[in-house]
Amino acid sequence: MISQAQKSHTTVDEYLKLELSSFVRHEYVAGQLYPVLNHNQESRIITANLLTRLRTHLHGTGYRVFSSEMRLSIPQSNIFYHPEIFVTKNSFDRERKFKTNPCLVVEVFSSTTERVSRYEKRMHYSEIESLNEYVLISQSEMKVDIYRKNNYGSWNLVTYQSPWASVDFMSVNMTMPMAEIYEDVNIK
Numbered sequence: 081m082i083s084q085a086q087k088s089h090t091t092v093d094e095y096l097k098l099e100l101s102s103f104v105r106h107e108y109v110a111g112q113l114y115p116v117l118n119h120n121q122e123s124r125i126i127t128a129n130l131l132t133r134l135r136t137h138l139h140g141t142g143y144r145v146f147s148s149e150m151r152l153s154i155p156q157s158n159i160f161y162h163p164e165i166f167v168t169k170n171s172f173d174r175e176r177k178f179k180t181n182p183c184l185v186v187e188v189f190s191s192t193t194e195r196v197s198r199y200e201k202r203m204h205y206s207e208i209e210s211l212n213e214y215v216l217i218s219q220s221e222m223k224v225d226i227y228r229k230n231n232y233g234s235w236n237l238v239t240y241q242s243p244w245a246s247v248d249f250m251s252v253n254m255t256m257p258m259a260e261i262y263e264d265v266n267i268k
Contacts, residue, residue, distance in 0.1 A: 095160065096177055099151070108160040116148070116162050122219040122265050123188045127164045129263055130186060130217075130256070134167065137254045143169050143183075151178035152185065157204050164188045167252055170210060181210040183251045188217045202227060206235060212251035222262055 089111040090098070098113075099106065105116040119127070127147070134145045146152075148162040153175075160178060163185045170181035185205055189197040197216055205214050206227075214227040214235075224240040224247050240247050245258045 092158070092160075099177075105148070105162055107162055108158075110158045119164075119188070120190070120219070123164070123190070125263075125265050126188050126217055126219060126261060127186075129261055131165050133256055133260065134165065134249075134252065134254065138167065138252060143167050143252060144173075146179065152182060153178040153180045154204050154207055155180060156207055159204055161201065161204075163201075168210075180208075182208065183210055184213045184215065184249060185211060186215040186217065188219055190219055194218075198225075213249065215249070217261065219265070220267070222258060222267055224258065224261065 090108070090113055091111070092108070095106065095108045095113065106113040107116055108114075131145065131147055138145055145165065145167050148164050150162075150166075151160045152163055152166055153160050165184075165186040166179070166182040167184040168179050168182050173179050173181045187193075187197045187201060194216075202214055202216075205211055206229075212229050216225040216227075218224075222241060222243055226238045226240075226247070226249075227235045228238060228250065229235055238248075240258055243258055243262075246255045247258060247261065248255050
């Protein structure tokens with residue numbers, strides 16, 4: 081989750097240096113810093129459920145799974161985000177401070193962060209050539225939206241809402257039951 085931007089313009093180098101010493105993580109959008117707010121229990125559980133499954137599924141395959149502790153850079157837009165989860169396979173993506181070539185990005189959203197995740201971040205993530213799937217997971221209802229890039233470079237939306245559905249993460253060849261994604265989450 082992000083909040084209001086801090087007022088002054090910051091360079092990328094200043095941002096990366098600040099991130100090393102700050103107790104609060106920030107997302108960086110064209111010189112503006114946005115503090116990343118603490119996630120609530122539901123968001124943390126959903127993220128942990130999917131992160132655990134992805135790490136187990138992709139073990140030994142060459143894919144690397146990252147949590148929000150790692151930054152994702154979109155250089156052409158001068159942006160650094162902290163998605164809940166992202167997966168890379170590019171062996172050249174060896175920068176230690178951030179990654180640039182995800183095939184899968186996952187954001188868990190609340191009612192206050194949905195607009196930014198669904199519109200602003202999706203627009204910027206779609207600029208990443210290596211990205212094949214952008215996943216939005218609701219923390220307040222059992223709903224997973226996957227924006228999937230097709231062979232022509234266009235994006236298609238697939239929505240999963242049934243508690244009995246299995247969600248296909250095609251970019252990493254994994255299927256996960258909706259019930260496992262939301263295991264131990266209190267949905268009202």
